[in-house]
Amino acid sequence: MKKGLFLGLVLFFMGSILNRVGAQSQFSGWLATFATIKSGKKTSVHADIQWRSSAQVEHMQTLLIRSGLNYHLNKQWTATAGYAFTYNRRQINDISGYAPEHRIWEQLTYGHRINNISMSHRLRLEQRFIGQTIVQNNELKTDGYGYANRIRYFVKGVVPFRGQRPFTKGLFALMQEEVFLNFGSSDYTNGKTFDQNRVFLAIGYRLNALFDIEAGYMNVYSSGRNDAFTNNNVAQIAWYIRL
Numbered sequence: 001m002k003k004g005l006f007l008g009l010v011l012f013f014m015g016s017i018l019n020r021v022g023a024q025s026q027f028s029g030w031l032a033t034f035a036t037i038k039s040g041k042k043t044s045v046h047a048d049i050q051w052r053s054s055a056q057v058e059h060m061q062t063l064l065i066r067s068g069l070n071y072h073l074n075k076q077w078t079a080t081a082g083y084a085f086t087y088n089r090r091q092i093n094d095i096s097g098y099a100p101e102h103r104i105w106e107q108l109t110y111g112h113r114i115n116n117i118s119m120s121h122r123l124r125l126e127q128r129f130i131g132q133t134i135v136q137n138n139e140l141k142t143d144g145y146g147y148a149n150r151i152r153y154f155v156k157g158v159v160p161f162r163g164q165r166p167f168t169k170g171l172f173a174l175m176q177e178e179v180f181l182n183f184g185s186s187d188y189t190n191g192k193t194f195d196q197n198r199v200f201l202a203i204g205y206r207l208n209a210l211f212d213i214e215a216g217y218m219n220v221y222s223s224g225r226n227d228a229f230t231n232n233n234v235a236q237i238a239w240y241i242r243l
Contacts, residue, residue: 024229026055030218030236036070037243044070046080054089055232063087068105078109084126090133090140097140099131116163122154122178130188146188150195154178158204168209174202174216196222200236212240 032050039045046068054061068082084103089096107124127149131142156176160167180195189195202216218234 025231025233027057027233027235028053028055028061029057030234030238032236032238033241034238035241035243039069042072044072046070046082052234059089061089066103066105068107076111079107080109081106092133092135092140095135095138095140097133099133099140099142101131102129102145103127113165114157116160116165116167118158118167120154120156122152122156124152124154126150126152128188132188148182148186148188149184150180150182150189152178152180167206169206172204172206174200174204174214176200190223190225192223194223196220202236202238210242214238214240 030050030052032048034048035046037045037047046066048064048066050062050064050066051060052062052064053059064084064086066082066084068080070078070080072078082105084105086101086103087098088101090099104127105124107122109120109122111118111120113119127147129145129147132144132146133140134143135141154176155178156174158167159173159175161171161173164170176199178198180197181193182189182195183193186192198218198220200216200218202214204212204214206212215235215237218236220230220232220234222230222232224230
């Protein structure tokens with residue numbers, strides 16, 4: 001039963017990757033740290049910082065800094081609201097530079113178990129203020145902001161290698177998938193409802209109840225304007241801190 005469920009999850013995630021034929025392929029590296037800091041009986045603070053490289057790891061593509069306040073409704077449900085700032089590399093003709101984006105976001109997360117697999121689901125809404133760029137004096141400049149909405153659904157499974165319950169230390173396998181959809185006006189995004197899909201397969205180690213480290217492969221399948229699609233093959237390392 002457990003092996004069959006685990007194999008089914010692996011095949012589902014791998015199928016999501018293998019179905020992405022005909023897209024432009026590239027390789028990049030991502031580093032991320034996520035922290036949850038308890039601030040009260042039912043509240044905690046969320047913070048994460050992510051650094052992402054451009055294709056072939058030539059330079060920084062994106063810097064993301066995100067914060068939020070969690071309200072723990074019970075042991076399974078958590079509601080969160082927060083703010084995020086991103087700095088994204090863009091290019092117009094031969095001029096490249098970075099443009100800001102400001103986001104307000106809200107999410108609801110739900111956690112449960114299937115045998116010894118810890119599952120988590122997340123539904124996130126984002127209100128995005130995307131910097132619009134122009135070339136001025138041979139430099140990329142921000143010239144106002146465009147507004148867009150996005151919804152994201154995320155599912156994640158953590159499988160301890162030794163099947164411990166509760167799982168407080170040791171190696172684990174990780175599988176996650178997240179789909180991004182635009183809604184409302186898409187004039188400032190890609191002009192489509194579908195934005196991107198991410199699949200992540202990794203091996204992690206839980207040092208104790210407070211700290212995890214993960215390393216693995218992520219496939220980011222994203223849609224650009226018109227018929228442009230990109231398959232980004234990402235090597236990712238992430239740290240999780242729970243205080």
